[in-house]
Amino acid sequence: MSLEVAVRHRAGAFRLDAAFASGGGITALFGRSGAGKSTLLAAVAGLIRPDHAHIVLGGRVLADTDRGIALPRHRRRIGTVFQDGRLFPHLSVRQNLRFGRWFTPPAERYVAEADIVDLLGLAPLLHRAPSGLSGGEKQRVAIGRALLASPRALLMDEPLAALDAARKAEILPFIEALRDAYRIPILYVSHAPAEVARLADTVVVLEAGRVVASGPAAAVMAGPEVAAILGPAEAGALVDGRVARHDETDALTEIATPAGLVTVPRLAAPPGAEVRLRIHARDVMLALGPPEHASALNVLPARVAATTPLEPPTVEVRLEADGATLVAHVTGRSVRELGIRPGLVLYAVLKSVAVDRGEVGRAPGTPAAAIQRGP
Amino acid sequence: MAGLTPEEWTAIALSLRVSLVATLASLPFGVLVAVLLARGKFPGRTLLDVAVHMPLVLPPVVTGYALLLLFGRRGPLGGFLEHAFGIVLAFRWTGAALAAAVMGFPLMVRAMRLAVEAIDARLEGAAGTLGANRAWTFVLVTLPLMLPGILAGATLAFAKALGEFGATITFVSSIPEETRTVPSAIYALLQVPGGEARAIRLALVSVAISAAALLASELLARRSGRRAAA
Numbered sequence: 001m002s003l004e005v006a007v008r009h010r011a012g013a014f015r016l017d018a019a020f021a022s023g024g025g026i027t028a029l030f031g032r033s034g035a036g037k038s039t040l041l042a043a044v045a046g047l048i049r050p051d052h053a054h055i056v057l058g059g060r061v062l063a064d065t066d067r068g069i070a071l072p073r074h075r076r077r078i079g080t081v082f083q084d085g086r087l088f089p090h091l092s093v094r095q096n097l098r099f100g101r102w103f104t105p106p107a108e109r110y111v112a113e114a115d116i117v118d119l120l121g122l123a124p125l126l127h128r129a130p131s132g133l134s135g136g137e138k139q140r141v142a143i144g145r146a147l148l149a150s151p152r153a154l155l156m157d158e159p160l161a162a163l164d165a166a167r168k169a170e171i172l173p174f175i176e177a178l179r180d181a182y183r184i185p186i187l188y189v190s191h192a193p194a195e196v197a198r199l200a201d202t203v204v205v206l207e208a209g210r211v212v213a214s215g216p217a218a219a220v221m222a223g224p225e226v227a228a229i230l231g232p233a234e235a236g237a238l239v240d241g242r243v244a245r246h247d248e249t250d251a252l253t254e255i256a257t258p259a260g261l262v263t264v265p266r267l268a269a270p271p272g273a274e275v276r277l278r279i280h281a282r283d284v285m286l287a288l289g290p291p292e293h294a295s296a297l298n299v300l301p302a303r304v305a306a307t308t309p310l311e312p313p314t315v316e317v318r319l320e321a322d323g324a325t326l327v328a329h330v331t332g333r334s335v336r337e338l339g340i341r342p343g344l345v346l347y348a349v350l351k352s353v354a355v356d357r358g359e360v361g362r363a364p365g366t367p368a369a370a371i372q373r374g375p
Numbered sequence: 376m377a378g379l380t381p382e383e384w385t386a387i388a389l390s391l392r393v394s395l396v397a398t399l400a401s402l403p404f405g406v407l408v409a410v411l412l413a414r415g416k417f418p419g420r421t422l423l424d425v426a427v428h429m430p431l432v433l434p435p436v437v438t439g440y441a442l443l444l445l446f447g448r449r450g451p452l453g454g455f456l457e458h459a460f461g462i463v464l465a466f467r468w469t470g471a472a473l474a475a476a477v478m479g480f481p482l483m484v485r486a487m488r489l490a491v492e493a494i495d496a497r498l499e500g501a502a503g504t505l506g507a508n509r510a511w512t513f514v515l516v517t518l519p520l521m522l523p524g525i526l527a528g529a530t531l532a533f534a535k536a537l538g539e540f541g542a543t544i545t546f547v548s549s550i551p552e553e554t555r556t557v558p559s560a561i562y563a564l565l566q567v568p569g570g571e572a573r574a575i576r577l578a579l580v581s582v583a584i585s586a587a588a589l590l591a592s593e594l595l596a597r598r599s600g601r602r603a604a605a
Binding site: 046047086146 | 497502503505511516
């Protein structure tokens with residue numbers, strides 16, 4: 001099911017003017033705090049009334065201000081998970097879960113309570129009160145509550161922002177599981193690159209109320225717009241690949257990517273499984289020839305696409321390796337001395353590789369040409 | 376309290392009936408006005424606020440006189456009620472209940488309004504995204520969450536009704552077995568020589584009933600508070 005959103009809204013000095021489309025799967029709205037991500041989400045959910053809105057979900061017009069249409073939120077059938085859970089304090093977990101189900105016509109219910117309880121591990125919590133739950137438990141209940149209304153789309157407004165790393169690790173697999181279990185579009189607001197890298201199929205980058213880039217996750221996350229938001233420490237590229245084989249003796253796994261074979265510490269995923277790698281720009285070294293006598297396992301040939309000077313002494317070098325994009329941060333002196341310029345073929349030496357996604361479930365390696373840049 | 380005379384028992388029963396009816400009848404209006412004042416954005420909101428709080432600051436005798444002018448048999452509202460529904464309030468126990476309700480109303484609304492203002496409006500938004508329209512959201516979210524405030528407001532109004540004297544005696548006088556509530560009875564006893572001992576006994580009864588009402592509300596509030604927090 002597709003979701004088309006175009007919203008213009010003015011609140012005080014802040015102006016939101018954003019449009020994007022999602023073909024399904026998880027679409028991440030990514031950007032700094034205050035970029036307008038949550039406002040955009042609230043407009044889709046019907047929690048605010050934007051000055052101008054055109055929102056269509058699976059062919060059903062939810063809002064079209066030009067035609068005077070603005071469905072009230074209770075008729076939009078869009079599940080929303082808030083950062084703070086917003087569970088009803090006077091109801092038990094079970095009553096919270098059943099709240100939305102009650103308002104869903106029986107013919108439109110596609111989510112069974114037993115499945116949700118199972119999927120989100122809620123069985124031990126059903127008779128508890130929300131105030132006695134931990135942050136992670138609250139968010140799991142909030143996700144279950146939204147899903148049990150059998151929504152046509154799910155909005156998640158920084159659902160993990162208030163949680164510590166351990167709790168995040170607890171919830172992320174559930175979000176992946178529900179993406180695979182229910183084929184509804186999910187809009188996921190986040191300013192955490194790791195979450196976006198792990199979950200998103202499509203990324204929409206917001207900056208000061210405007211969309212500055214949107215497109216397939218790997219292409220957008222390696223783009224300059226995201227690098228500008230993340231800063232040099234976090235900038236990097238996403239590369240989708242497939243588990244080629246496991247090397248049990250050395251406890252390593254080889255992953256076939258468009259850029260070549262990449263070796264990572266032994267993964268649990270079976271051969272053939274799709275995985276997503278995140279390669280920080282600061283972890284990429286550039287060499288003119290294949291380095292010999294070096295400890296790094298991963299050396300990929302690549303062609304320089306562009307060089308962009310950042311804060312001195314850093315220069316960002318964008319590399320194309322057979323459809324995969326890599327980003328390296330090197331010093332200006334290295335660029336000069338190695339003669340790095342667009343078109344040059346060299347070798348990217350990866351000092352470390354993070355595996356972000358166990359099972360992508362989608363075709364890897366979308367060409368960077370599919371990316372759309374805002375004005 | 377075996378020593379109470381039949382007239383005194385009548386006064387006690389009348390007081391309880393007047394206070395209970397006053398509280399229960401004003402409860403829906405109290406909730407409505409509290410929600411309007413806490414959440415509503417409409418012209419005349421301040422005016423409504425002032426009107427509701429008027430009995431709190433006016434001399435009770437003025438409130439009673441205003442009721443007499445409005446709801447007396449020749450008053451515009453009193454005449455209408457008598458012709459349309461055959462309801463007479465002036466010099467009847469129902470009039471005493473009206474006076475008690477009006478005097479207790481600001482206290483009731485204040486407590487409920489605070490409770491509404493303490494509710495996180497985003498919870499109501501969340502109910503909306505789950506498919507609940509405004510009416511259902513009110514019934515399933517707002518009303519249960521303001522329950523402790525409703526109980527507190529109702530108790531305050533009940534206690535105020537038990538003690539109401541000035542507006543009552545002005546509006547409906549002090550007619551034995553019709554409008555002579557406990558305060559009126561105490562006042563009447565103090566007007567006759569040798570009535571003081573009986574006045575004190577009745578005063579003690581009054582203290583006991585009010586204390587019991589406050590205690591009951593405290594227990595109820597604690598129970599509902601525990602449920603809301605739980």
